[in-house]
Amino acid sequence: MPNNSAAGLVFFRAFLAVWLILVAPGSVGIASAENNKAVKLNTTADHSKFKELERFFATGPELTKVCIGCHTEAAGQIHRTKHWKWEFLNPDTNQMLGKKTVVNNFCISIASNQASCTGCHVGYGWKDKQFDFKSEENVDCVVCHDTTGNYKKPAGLAGNVVTKDMEFPPGSGKILKAIDLSKIAQKVGKTSRDTCGGCHFNGGGGDGVKHGDLDSSMAAPDKELDVHMDAAGLDFTCATCHKTSSHDVAGSRYAATAKDNKGAHLRGDPTNGNPATCVSCHGKSPHPENVRLNQHTAKLACQTCHIPAFARGGLPTKMGWDWSAAGKRDAEGKQITLKDAKGHITYESRKGQFTLAENVKPEYAWFNGQVNYTLVSDKVEKSAHPTPINVLGGSPTDGKSMIWPMKVMHSTQPFDPVNKTLITPHTAGNDDTGYWKNLDWDKAIPVGMADAGAPYSGQYDFINTEMSWPITHMVAPKEKALACVECHTSQGRLANLPGIYLPGTHTMKLVDKLGWGLALLTLLGVLGHGAVRVMSHRKA
Amino acid sequence: MTQRVYLFKAFERLWHWSQAALIIFMLLTGFEIHGTYNVFGFEKAVDYHVVAAWTLVGVWVFAIFWHFTTGEWRQYVPTLDKITSIMNFYSSGIFKGAPHPFKPTARQKHNPLQRLTYLAILTLLSPLIWITGWLYLFYADWTQWGLGSLSLEWVAIGHTVGAFLMLAFLISHIYLITTGHKLTSQVKAMITGWEEIE
Numbered sequence: 001m002p003n004n005s006a007a008g009l010v011f012f013r014a015f016l017a018v019w020l021i022l023v024a025p026g027s028v029g030i031a032s033a034e035n036n037k038a039v040k041l042n043t044t045a046d047h048s049k050f051k052e053l054e055r056f057f058a059t060g061p062e063l064t065k066v067c068i069g070c071h072t073e074a075a076g077q078i079h080r081t082k083h084w085k086w087e088f089l090n091p092d093t094n095q096m097l098g099k100k101t102v103v104n105n106f107c108i109s110i111a112s113n114q115a116s117c118t119g120c121h122v123g124y125g126w127k128d129k130q131f132d133f134k135s136e137e138n139v140d141c142v143v144c145h146d147t148t149g150n151y152k153k154p155a156g157l158a159g160n161v162v163t164k165d166m167e168f169p170p171g172s173g174k175i176l177k178a179i180d181l182s183k184i185a186q187k188v189g190k191t192s193r194d195t196c197g198g199c200h201f202n203g204g205g206g207d208g209v210k211h212g213d214l215d216s217s218m219a220a221p222d223k224e225l226d227v228h229m230d231a232a233g234l235d236f237t238c239a240t241c242h243k244t245s246s247h248d249v250a251g252s253r254y255a256a257t258a259k260d261n262k263g264a265h266l267r268g269d270p271t272n273g274n275p276a277t278c279v280s281c282h283g284k285s286p287h288p289e290n291v292r293l294n295q296h297t298a299k300l301a302c303q304t305c306h307i308p309a310f311a312r313g314g315l316p317t318k319m320g321w322d323w324s325a326a327g328k329r330d331a332e333g334k335q336i337t338l339k340d341a342k343g344h345i346t347y348e349s350r351k352g353q354f355t356l357a358e359n360v361k362p363e364y365a366w367f368n369g370q371v372n373y374t375l376v377s378d379k380v381e382k383s384a385h386p387t388p389i390n391v392l393g394g395s396p397t398d399g400k401s402m403i404w405p406m407k408v409m410h411s412t413q414p415f416d417p418v419n420k421t422l423i424t425p426h427t428a429g430n431d432d433t434g435y436w437k438n439l440d441w442d443k444a445i446p447v448g449m450a451d452a453g454a455p456y457s458g459q460y461d462f463i464n465t466e467m468s469w470p471i472t473h474m475v476a477p478k479e480k481a482l483a484c485v486e487c488h489t490s491q492g493r494l495a496n497l498p499g500i501y502l503p504g505t506h507t508m509k510l511v512d513k514l515g516w517g518l519a520l521l522t523l524l525g526v527l528g529h530g531a532v533r534v535m536s537h538r539k540a
Numbered sequence: 541m542t543q544r545v546y547l548f549k550a551f552e553r554l555w556h557w558s559q560a561a562l563i564i565f566m567l568l569t570g571f572e573i574h575g576t577y578n579v580f581g582f583e584k585a586v587d588y589h590v591v592a593a594w595t596l597v598g599v600w601v602f603a604i605f606w607h608f609t610t611g612e613w614r615q616y617v618p619t620l621d622k623i624t625s626i627m628n629f630y631s632s633g634i635f636k637g638a639p640h641p642f643k644p645t646a647r648q649k650h651n652p653l654q655r656l657t658y659l660a661i662l663t664l665l666s667p668l669i670w671i672t673g674w675l676y677l678f679y680a681d682w683t684q685w686g687l688g689s690l691s692l693e694w695v696a697i698g699h700t701v702g703a704f705l706m707l708a709f710l711i712s713h714i715y716l717i718t719t720g721h722k723l724t725s726q727v728k729a730m731i732t733g734w735e736e737i738e
Contacts (some may be wrong), residue, residue: 292586295680484583490575501693504575504582508697515704522708526715529630533719536635 048186057181060124060161061137066185068136075136077247083122085133086110088254092370097254102373105389105411105465106204106321109376109424112451116428118159120199127158129451142181144195145188150179151198156428169430193219193229196238206345208315212360212407213473217313225313227477243275251276256470258301258369258394259402260284278302299500301367301402305482306475309359310407313474316344320355321411324462327439335439350427350436355410362405362471364497366394376454379420382463386410389422389467396499403497405471412464414441416449418457422465424448542721547649548733552612555603556730562596563706570703593673615650616659623652634719639738661709669702 047053057063068075078084087098099117103109110117118126123138125131132138140159142151153159154176156168162176201207201216208215220231228236242251251274262273264283273280279302286302287293296305311317328349330336335349346354370393374380380387394401414423426447427435435444441460449456487494488504495505548556569592572578572585580588607613625641630653633641642651650658675682675695682690720726721736729735 298680298683484586485581488573488575488582501691501696503573503586503696506693506696507575507700508693511697511700511704515700515707518704519707519711522711526712530715530718532635537637540637 043189047188050186053182053185055182056163057185058163060140060142060159060181061135063181063185064124064137064139064141067141068139071141074141074247075139078122078139079133079136080246081122081248082252082254083247083249084139086121088252090255090371092255093372095373095375097373101375103376103389103422103424104204104210105409105413105467106210106318107427108323108413108422109448109452111376111424112426112448113428115158116155119153119155119157120202121159124159124161142184142188143198144191146184146195147187147189147192148184149194151184152179156430190237191239191244192237200238204318205351208311208313208317210318210409211469211473212310212317213307213471215311215313215315215317217315218473221313221474223477224480225474225476227475241276241281250274253470254371256367256369256371258367258404258470259400278306299396299403301404303405303470303472303475304362304364304403306478307362307405307471307473308476308480308482308486309361310405310471310474311358311360312476314358316342316356316358317360317407318354319357319360319407319409320353321351321409321413322353323411323413324352325412326350326352326435327441329439349439352412360407361493363408363468364403364494365392365406365468366396366401366497366499367392367404367406367470368394368398368400368402370394374422376422376424376449376452378422380415380422380463381420382415382417382461386464386466389465392468403494403500407469407471409467409469410464411467412462414445414460415463416457416459417461418459419455421454422463423456423460424452424454426451542736542738544734544736545644546646546733547644547729547735550733551602551606553730553733555599555606558599559596559603562592562599564710566592566596567703567707567710570699574700574703590677593677615648616655616662618655618659619652621652623656626651626653630719640721643737644735657709665702665705665709668698669706672696672699672702 052066052069057066064075082088082098085098086100087096089095090097099110107113107117114129114131115127122140122143123131124140125138140153143153151161153161154168161179161181162168163178163181165178166176168174168176197214197216197219200211200214201218202209203214204210208217217225218229221229223230223233228234228240239249242249244250257274257277260273260277260279261284262271263279265272265275265280278286282302284297285294286297325347326349328336328347336347337345337349338347340346340356344356346356348354372391372393374387374389374391392406414425415421416423423445425435425441425444426433427444430437432438433440433443433447435441438444445460446456446458482493485504486492488502490505492502492505494500494502500506566589569580569585569589572580573582573589579585622641629638629641633639640651644651672695675687675690676692676699678685679692679695682688717726717730718724720729721738725736
């Protein structure tokens, strides 16, 4: 009687389960006492057991000295990275890039604004051009390795931390609370979505501002928002894909891997490509049961179908920023801040007018991974079309390009109409020339341009710019990937992309006219012939 | 005096009707893929179109085998014999109740005009549709096949031109089968195999 015994087994298991639940509260205490561990078991060092960390640290560098006492090579490794240097020599274009040099169409540039921007530098004390990039103790280990969530690097302190309550800016009445470096250091661990996100979610000066596919909703996303990072599922951290070697984090927007020809990684294979691409895990034929979808991978980046929209986590991203609208004051001469119905800032006197959007359909572009930046040393011309801050390489015919989703940021920003260059204004800073404080371009621009080492004519105007950001995060579950008809329809998503023929979108109008004409003439011909037959038959 | 002649064998009829159904269905789904209207939805239309295409490939494999083993391929050998009188029949005789100048037999079931038309379909239209259709199906492999310089647009246009020609054929074909001894003689012949002729 197999059925009866199976039913009996099920009943027994159910009984056992209920019994365990009833007695469990008593047994938990015993079990947890035996297995009591202060830290996750995925590390071999419990930093709370290190006597060196049981003391007061007045500054970040004091702590780093202790870290590198054991981790002797760590600081040197950091010194070689973009995270430290904010410099990147593009091997394809020979352009010197990196945050130190580039101009964007958000907060524009770090020139003369270092003390504010370097709150997101993996170092301590980069307040101006004199910063010592050779100093090991200036490396900030904890900003990436904090697990407590208590570590803070306030803007304006050049990446330094506050270990004693202080008023900042001086005279403002605002108190920055101290953090306990000792406690934080005793709980260091692997990087997390929170530590990476501390800066990368807040690029452009606030949550979700810059990227569109990175904001604080990605700290603990659900499956709908990101199928890999799904906190209740696969729970990837950033480093799961951005596989880091010797502190050098894989993946780059300066020299992107637009088309990964190398395929899924084989452990140890020296020909392995960029580990942060989709292909590096999923391979080049990622749809096992659908040949047609695999065919699409010849021209479409995975992201194009699998990220149907960005800014999907309930937070808006900035799509437009009009610096020319900045500078307004209220009746009392104070700076103004306006917010939308959801409480997101749409206007600030010190920054200008913002256009915000959620659930944004990307624009699409051919992209071969090469990006040319418009630097402050480049000539720009005001024209009807927005001036590109970055120009994506790529074409339908170069064999290296794929169709990629993009966030395209549209801004209006200061430029020098005489020298025909972009302008890097001095914005942040509690000083007389900082635009955010005094709203005076004539004071702010010369300081910023001097720091960038760029000539300034003394005249400023505003220029429309656009900047493309490849979208690669917020990967939706496959059920939510783009349906065919999102593109294969007359006004589909790729209708305006050059160099492609999409069934359902594109037709050759002449062929259609001739074809339907032929069908119609044939029909008229046979109807006419038939009519004559009928009439002559009746006569007869 | 009405005679009955056995023209179409069982396989031939099965071949004809399955092919007819598949071609009509592929015209329907094909023009949806082309963006002309929305019936099944793009994704389903593509799936159905491809399944129908492979089914038709299967039907053709049998048909080609059948034509060669039975020698029926000779039915499509072109001839201009009596072509003028047949053209005259369709352009004037038919209106006066004149008899059809061609009498089909089992050995010559198609009149010369039909022979020419079907031969053109077999040698010109079908290859156009098949070749462009296959290329369409294996679009991602072109580079591998050394066809990287081929343009999908031209392949698609070729396929569309083929579809329009097939549509025009279908319209005239449906009309012309009413021109037998009686309106329904020819369609009955393709159903039962037996055609009534004068």
